Amino acid sequence: MGFINEKDxxxxxxRLxxxxxxxxxxxxxxxxxxxxCKETHSLMEETAELSDKITLEVKHFLHDKELADSYKVDKIPAIMVLGENDKDFGIRFFGIPAGYEFMSLLESMEMVAKEDSGLSPASRETLKKLKDPLNLQVFVTPTCPxxxxxxxxxxxxxxxxxxxTSAMIEATEFxxxxNRYNVSGVPHTVIGDSMQPMVGAYPENAAMEMIAAAIGLEG
Incomplete structure (x- = not known):
């Protein structure tokens, strides 16, 4: 039995x-x-079958280490969501995107296909001020709505x-x-090397302000 029923x-x-x-x-x-990994593989195959615009490439974590390193993949299961001509927008999934997180996968594919973040002008301007790479790690569980x-x-x-670069991380799989980031509730977003996590789901403007404050970026 698959992850996605016939009606869905x-x-x-x-939609896709x-x-x-x-x-x-x-x-x-x-x-x-x-x-x-086995379950995630099955879910990815089912997802790719939903549209002829979605292709799936399966790589071995060890045998394809050079490619894994190029995407900074250091744990599995791992999924990269790439756009046209393999354009990498920095979207990652570590752990199975099942339960509520399948919606994250769905929306990420739609976003990549559209090539538009949909952010407000204010957030776009704030992000333009970044000078150094920033990694956002969002810890989740499949049952978290x-x-x-x-x-x-x-x-x-x-x-x-x-x-x-932003990653969904399924907390119970890792x-x-x-424990390293003291995740006791989800969603829990680790902002780069900052010791100020963002716990909870916030509106865009509030989240942007919290991220900017955590890394000392002028909003």
Missing amino acids: KKVLSE SKLEKPVKLIYFTQEMECQF YCPKAVVLAFRFAMESELV PALS
């Missing part, structure tokens, strides 16, 4: 038929020592700025990483 497949296929440009999913996996809002917003920031 029809709805999703119709409106993708403006091609989307590529690059999935890094391996057979051993990866609890959810508020998490996709935080994940997709982080993806919008990455979409807008070449200096931003307990050591969750």
